[in-house]
Amino acid sequence: MRINNKIGGIVEIEIKDLAYDGKSVGSLEGKIIFLNGGLPGEKVRAQVVKKKARYSVGKVIEILEKSTDRSDAACPHFDICGGCTWQDLEYSKQLRYKRKQVVDCLEHIGRLKEVEVPDTIPVSDPFYYRNKMEFSFNVPDDDFRLGLHKRGRFDQIFDIHQCLLQSPASNEIVAWLREYVKENRIPVYDVLKHEGFIRFLVIREGKQTGQTMLNLVTTSGVIPESEKLVKSALERFPQIKTIVRNINDQRSNIARGESEEVLFGPGYIEEIILGYTFRIYANSFFQTNSIQAATLYGKAIEFLRPDKSDRLLDLYCGAGTIGICVSGLVGEVIGIESEVSAVKAAVENAEINKIDNISFHTGQVEKILRNQPEISKGVNCVIVDPPRAGLHPKALKKLIELDLPRVVYVSCNPATFSRDAAALVEAGYRMNKVIPVDMFPHTMHIEIVAGFYK
Ligand SMILES: C[S@@+](CC[C@H](N)C(=O)[O-])C[C@H]1O[C@@H](n2cnc3c(N)ncnc32)[C@H](O)[C@@H]1O
Known part of the structure; x- marks a missing residue:
């Protein structure tokens, strides 16, 4: 293939090493190029996104020659999801690469x-370990999506059906809310036009207590028939201890609001670490x-x-x-x-x-x-x-x-x-x-x- 090493151009790179932030490292015109994927020993096709005096930055488009460290990923969404980029690395190898990074x-x-x-x-279990997940709404066409970001895309969401990170119950909650929003014609937020109403669903779970929090992040305005929504959620998912709503009218697409409203329960869930009980609110940091x-x-x-x-x-x-x-x-x-x-x-x-x-x-x-x-x-x-x-x-x-x-x-x-x-x-x-x-x-x-x- 013809190699175009200008910004936006497509290049083929042999990956030599992993850099400190998990980026991979190769060389382009005798200088270092940092890439957002790939493993040592792999050959990748990448797009050049930045060129500096001493190094370039690129985005991997395709892995041309795979490392023998790779195996099949368990997640059905692995190829498009921006989440678990190392899921096709056997867990023991992930641990080895992480230590090397340190x-x-x-x-x-x-x-x-x-x-x-x-x-x-x-x-102890590399799946279903997260206690917090943020799922985004978006309107790519005449339908809408509720799920996670496509790899490398801030503006594109795919419908998630089986995420292996939080819990099987959290997948069911996502599926339920997607249907509820559809049936009740709740306007979905469009990130490019900056219009619409419902922006994110954040689910937090106490792994030791079994308690669940739903946090709906919306723009301002009234949630249509919010009591019906709460009732429907509680009937389906009795583990829900609280439902809150965060209001974010800003363009910045973050899953937290300038103000918060508690729709059901105390506004927090609890988790236990080393025998101590901790309250987790929608916006407070807690180890994931x-x-x-x-x-x-x-x-x-x-x-x-x-x-x-x-x-x-x-x-x-x-x-x-x-x-x-x-x-x-x-x-x-x-x-x-x-x-x-x-x-x-x-x-x-x-x-x-x-x-x-x-x-x-x-x-x-x-x-x-x-x-x-x-x-x-x-x-x-x-x-x-x-x-x-x-x-x-x-x-x-x-x-x-x-x-x-x-x-x-x-x-x-x-x-x-x-x-x-x-x-x-x-x-x-x-x-x-x-x-x-x-x-x-x-x-x-x-x-x-x-x-x-x-
Ligand atoms: C990595 S978290 C650690 C929290 C806590 N030690 C734990 O294990 O849950 C870092 C915390 O630092 C807080 N933070 C960030 N910048 C800060 C600053 N300049 N001064 C004080 N706290 C800050 C954040 O709000 C966050 O709660």
């Missing part, structure tokens, strides 16, 4: 070579794999080496989960979190678990540590669990200034973790071991946890 990041980004990285801790969250938190607690005299900071504490799980092993826990609804949940979670040695502060870690030094006074250890971007530079600087003997770092991004880890090591911390914990089978994502000591 090792590569530590070496190339953190320049940290002598770190032990044990095998990735697997999940609650079964494996227990493993992750267990490892974080091991790295912490808790003591009854400890005064612990739980930074980026979300709904207070880690702090509450460790509260019985330390003297005091102080949580800091920016999301108001998560802090509300955290306070309630402390109450329902009858924990009185924990307090929470709402705000950004980088600002609270700087502007309210009294909060971190007397603290001698910390657990940080920041979002994918890692620690804010000001938070990292402040953390280093606090000079705490024990820092435990939980991260969902080995690249930003390695950057921050290098700074902590530079500041005199020892870090000998990073444990990869798989929370997201069939995706390239990996969670890690490590301890830093002085």
Whole structure:
């Protein structure tokens, strides 16, 4: 074939390696090209989407020569779905690639070579593990769809019938709502025209409690006969504990609203981790794999080496989960979190678990540590669990200034973790071991946890 290596052009690439964020790496005109798919040893046809002085970025269109690591995917939607891009990799191989990603990041980004990285801790069941799924509505023609995004398409949805990620019951809920919306002629939102009413169905499930939340994300306006909708849902699915509605009138196609209305029940469901009960609201962060969250938190607690005299900071504490799980092993826990609804949940979670040695502060870690030094006074250890971007530079600087003997770092991004880890090591911390914990089978994502000591 003719090779056109300009932007938009089609090229054939041999994949040499996987990059730190799960992207694959090949070479184009003697420079690196990062691709959104493919495995080492594979030859792919790809479209060039970006060209920079030192590298290019491309999108895989077709795998021309498949790696022997690939096998058949279990999901009937695998070929079009944007979700489980690694589902055709046997699970043990996914774990191996994930560990490699961590090792590569530590070496190339953190320049940290002598770190032990044990095998990735697997999940007990790589299917039906998610406790939260967002299903989108869209109107591609005179019919409508309720399902997931097609691979690489923000504007195209396909009807999902059998997703293997959440639960068989959640597939039934999707099928029921699709029919209900059709029969009752509820206007569906069109992402390109920015018009219509119903935008997303978000289902949250407590894996240990069996409780289910339906969150309907709509534009503003009245839900036609909302009582009928609630009644119909509860008759079919008695496990539903609450139904809420989020109102999003913005163009940004996100499944959360500027305001929320509770249509049925308390507005939250409950989940249990390490014996503690947690309330989950529609918009509060909660680890998506609650079964494996227990493993992750267990490892974080091991790295912490808790003591009854400890005064612990739980930074980026979300709904207070880690702090509450460790509260019985330390003297005091102080949580800091920016999301108001998560802090509300955290306070309630402390109450329902009858924990009185924990307090929470709402705000950004980088600002609270700087502007309210009294909060971190007397603290001698910390657990940080920041979002994918890692620690804010000001938070990292402040953390280093606090000079705490024990820092435990939980991260969902080995690249930003390695950057921050290098700074902590530079500041005199020892870090000998990073444990990869798989929370997201069939995706390239990996969670890690490590301890830093002085
Ligand atoms: C990866 S989650 C961890 C939550 C919690 N530790 C858990 O395991 O459920 C990161 C949390 O950081 C919060 N967050 C993001 N940026 C923040 C900031 N600058 N300051 C404080 N919290 C922040 C998010 O709202 C989210 O709850």
